[in-house]
Amino acid sequence: MSTLVVYFSFDGNTRFIAETIAKTMNVDIIELKTSKQYPAEGFLKFFWGGKSVIFGEKPKLLNDPIDLNRYETILIGTPVWAGSYTPPVKSFISQYKLQRKRIALFASHAGGGAEKCFAKLKESLPGNEFLGEIAFVNPRKNPEDSSKKAASWASDILAF
Ligand SMILES: Cc1cc2nc3c(=O)[nH]c(=O)nc-3n(C[C@H](O)[C@H](O)[C@H](O)COP(=O)(O)O)c2cc1C
Numbered sequence: 001m002s003t004l005v006v007y008f009s010f011d012g013n014t015r016f017i018a019e020t021i022a023k024t025m026n027v028d029i030i031e032l033k034t035s036k037q038y039p040a041e042g043f044l045k046f047f048w049g050g051k052s053v054i055f056g057e058k059p060k061l062l063n064d065p066i067d068l069n070r071y072e073t074i075l076i077g078t079p080v081w082a083g084s085y086t087p088p089v090k091s092f093i094s095q096y097k098l099q100r101k102r103i104a105l106f107a108s109h110a111g112g113g114a115e116k117c118f119a120k121l122k123e124s125l126p127g128n129e130f131l132g133e134i135a136f137v138n139p140r141k142n143p144e145d146s147s148k149k150a151a152s153w154a155s156d157i158l159a160f
Contacts, residue, residue: 002070003027003158007077008088010038010049013108013140014077017150021075021106024151025158030066032088034059050082058091066096073102073131073158076121080109080135083116093124104157105133106150131157 005022008031009015015031022029036052036059039045052059068074076092078085085107105121107114114135122130134153139146 003073003075004066004068004071005029005075005077006032006066006092007106008032008034008079008086008092009077009108010045010079010086011140013136013138014079014106016140016143017106017108017136017146018075018077020147020150021154025154027075027158028071030063032092033062034088034091035062036060036087049086052087053082053084056090057087058094059087061088061091061095068096068098068101071101073104074098075104075106075154075157077106077108078117078121080107080113080117083113085117085121089121090124093121098125099127101128102131103128104131104154106153107133107135108137108139109135110138131160 005018007014007018038048078089105118107117118133136146
């Protein structure tokens with residue numbers, strides 16, 4: 001049984017962590033892609049993104065169907081948006097109804113809300129075992145430290 005890293009990233013921070021983990025641990029990786037386009041810049045980005053979280057939107061995923069039976073362990077990554085996880089991750093959870101998986105969580109944020117985000121993610125994933133969680137503050141600003149931290153966390157998590 002193997003491991004999958006599945007994530008959404010809007011500005012590349014969560015992607016940076018996801019790719020570091022997948023590369024160092026030599027595991028599969030899938031970036032969630034959505035039909036929903038958020039404004040790329042400025043206030044509107046926060047407004048539409050935040051609104052989308054608050055309204056519980058589940059944008060349609062553009063990814064090919066994912067065969068989760070192949071994976072025992074799933075590492076889920078998301079940016080923190082409005083103290084929660086992102087709508088594409090909500091779509092993933094809703095579409096795949098994970099059960100009896102070993103799950104670990106990672107998130108990028110700008111300074112607050114990661115605990116709440118993790119708590120909400122766990123609440124929405126009952127019936128699974130949680131291996132751990134880790135948050136990064138805008139990791140692309142400190143790529144070396146962040147990738148070391150991510151690699152060491154992932155190897156601890158996957159050692160069990
Ligand atoms: C719509 C929106 C809401 C956000 N809400 C939060 C928040 O509640 N707390 C926080 O620390 N950062 C917040 N951020 C900042 C992002 O979590 C942060 O920049 C993160 O590193 C972005 O990850 P990404 O580059 O993978 O998209 C928000 C960003 C956006 C676009």
